[in-house]
């Protein structure tokens with residue numbers, strides 16, 4: 001047994017060691033459809049091939065998730081899909097994260113990934129089939145034992161029950177079932193028979209997250225492991241010129257100081273000593289002034305770029321001719337800053353390195369990418385790197401890093417030091433670590449037609465490409481990164497406008513950027529929904545009525561809009577000083593409408609209530625969908641009120657939560673979520689709640705102040721009523 | 723050597739006295755339920771009880787806790803039976819969960835001092851705790867529920 005196996009044996013939760021039972025691999029390509037077990041020296045069995053579902057002889061139902069639990073609830077939703085077909089005892093379900101591996105590859109994306117609000121719909125069939133396959137095999141095995149046939153048996157709560165009411169538990173027949181050939185045809189239940197799907201289920205990860213036992217990456221501890229804190233360059237990409245570690249090394253507990261490509265790492269027995277050591281380091285950096293950008297210059301340069309011709313992302317009719325007719329043209333320029341994800345758990349990664357293998361423990365949305373990147377640093381094959389996924393203390397896209405930044409850094413530290421190491425980023429490291437939502441500038445010119453609807457719409461977008469340099473670079477077609485234009489060029493409004501032109505500029509800037517909860521929709525929804533509101537006002541139309549007239553061919557948006565309007569009491573009177581604003585936006589396959597109710601007292605904004613309606617098609621776990629709407633709304637509200645990363649001479653100014661603020665309890669509105677009863681195609685829930693909230697509130701602010709918001713986050717002058 | 727009483731158990735730890743209590747709990751004693759979020763008293767993820775009061779352990783030097791009583795999330799109850807834990811379970815409060823040890827520890831002091839907290843009591847006591855997943859509404863409702871459970875079950 002290799003050394004790595006020994007480590008694994010020692011540290012892995014014993015639950016991954018299984019003793020017999022039935023294993024159902026998922027319906028991955030035929031060649032992979034076999035169960036591979038390796039015998040451990042002491043007679044236990046390890047899963048070497050990735051299984052998804054295991055029925056133990058003790059009746060446990062173990063589910064290895066392809067996806068990472070980062071708060072969005074896959075730990076519960078995925079088991080619901082299996083339980084729906086398996087008829088197991090819900091209380092016997094145990095969930096774990098699967099390792100990196102081919103069977104875990106996303107059914108839609110082609111790489112292993114948790115993101116894009118896709119988990120539930122993309123696994124809807126696969127997980128149910130795994131459950132159904134297991135149930136068929138268990139039923140067959142039980143029928144054989146009870147001398148009857150499967151068609152005369154039923155399953156309930158973890159038992160196979162014969163016509164004569166004899167019962168065998170799943171555990172009792174799991175071994176026998178494992179010897180049967182898997183069925184080739186696995187019918188799924190008719191929706192009318194569903195017991196789980198569509199009914200709210202409590203989270204399975206709550207018990208361990210309310211008593212301190214849940215393990216996040218930050219919580220991994222191994223005997224003899226050191227903690228590393230890294231001095232990062234003040235400007236992105238700058239390299240170490242020289243460093244003096246004498247003061248750092250003088251701190252008791254500091255064991256080693258090593259240079260790595262991304263900076264200088266201080267390794268100590270514990271975090272605190274490593275942090276003091278890092279503070280005591282003297283590092284000279286090689287900084288290229290041309291790469292040390294300034295936020296103010298960036299805005300100016302984006303403005304200049306916007307006045308030039310970009311790459312056309314959508315086009316119809318003759319926009320320029322129409323824009324020059326008439327006198328009612330509306331022109332606006334919007335600016336959106338960089339945003340940090342600021343997940344509650346700062347980035348971290350633990351690496352156990354031996355000569356021939358490497359074990360990684362981290363919270364990641366990107367297991368195989370991490371595996372490949374780590375292997376490359378170490379000169380190993382990917383199979384030699386084992387990625388163990390812990391709980392993620394929030395992610396929002398940050399833990400699907402296109403350069404695998406924190407994992408690669410941790411592996412470099414382990415390699416350079418020869419030590420088992422936990423890399424820990426402080427909040428400051430995390431805040432200044434880059435991979436932000438890109439800054440964007442939008443320039444919009446709209447000419448209303450005689451009926452008040454937009455007759456011509458010219459839209460220029462300037463901002464860095466996210467997909468460039470990512471595993472999804474191929475999505476960039478003809479110079480258009482869809483992550484920069486989504487929500488505009490494919491907007492249901494745009495499709496109806498006879499003359500339109502959407503142009504994109506994707507400047508290259510020395511600030512790493514990344515997908516941030518709802519990606520391009522974070523800014524595009526704001527522009528579209530505040531502009532539409534402005535047009536409604538110009539047409540002297542009610543904002544909801546105006547949208548209805550534009551969206552009449554877009555049923556899901558309309559359904560969400562109507563439900564939100566109804567539930568918010570749109571059109572009904574409000575307490576004195578209260579105002580409403582509305583927005584509706586489609587993203588990640590779902591349509592979400594929100595009505596915000598606000599007041600402004602003494603130039604301070606109070607968001608009293610948000611009414612939200614979503615059409616996500618079938619909602620597998622409705623309360624989970626509601627939770628994601630609540631979460632997405634607070635996320636978007638935080639960006640509207642506070643979110644802003646700025647740079648001065650290439651240095652990120654913000655450091656921590658005092659200057660990169662978060663919405664807190666006292667500012668959190670009442671949120672009332674409604675789900676459209678829908679038979680439409682399933683969409684996502686993790687992200688689509690975020691885009692509409694900022695424009696809904698901005699539109700309410702307009703109702704209160706008569707002022708349009710063009711720059712985020714809100715400035716004090718935006719709220720002045722006089 | 724610093725002597726500490728944590729969750730009713732005595733410990734002596736060989737640590738520099740200017741180490742924040744947070745890192746002693748996590749790195750020296752393996753009590754990782756108390757979380758690191760900001761390190762500067764901004765987020766509340768590291769909240770523990772020092773002699774029954776909620777403190778941010780990331781800015782509380784271990785020397786200040788010497789000889790005092792510290793309670794961490796691990797010591798709140800043996801079996802998730804604290805009214806707050808029961809309410810958190812029933813209301814599906816949490817998401818990623820990273821902030822929730824701190825939320826619950828802050829709420830526990832609130833509930834002791836205000837057995838029937840108003841919304842503004844909750845705002846006051848809980849606004850030092852950030853939840854990036856935005857679970858505030860559920861936290862608020864669960865605190866109200868826990869207050870009821872506490873009344874029904876008697877104060878523990």
Ligand code: FES
Nearest residue numbers: 759760761766780
């Ligand atoms: S870690 Fe102590 S308040 Fe944030």
Ligand code: FES
Nearest residue numbers: 819821853854855
């Ligand atoms: S539950 Fe994720 S930060 Fe609060």
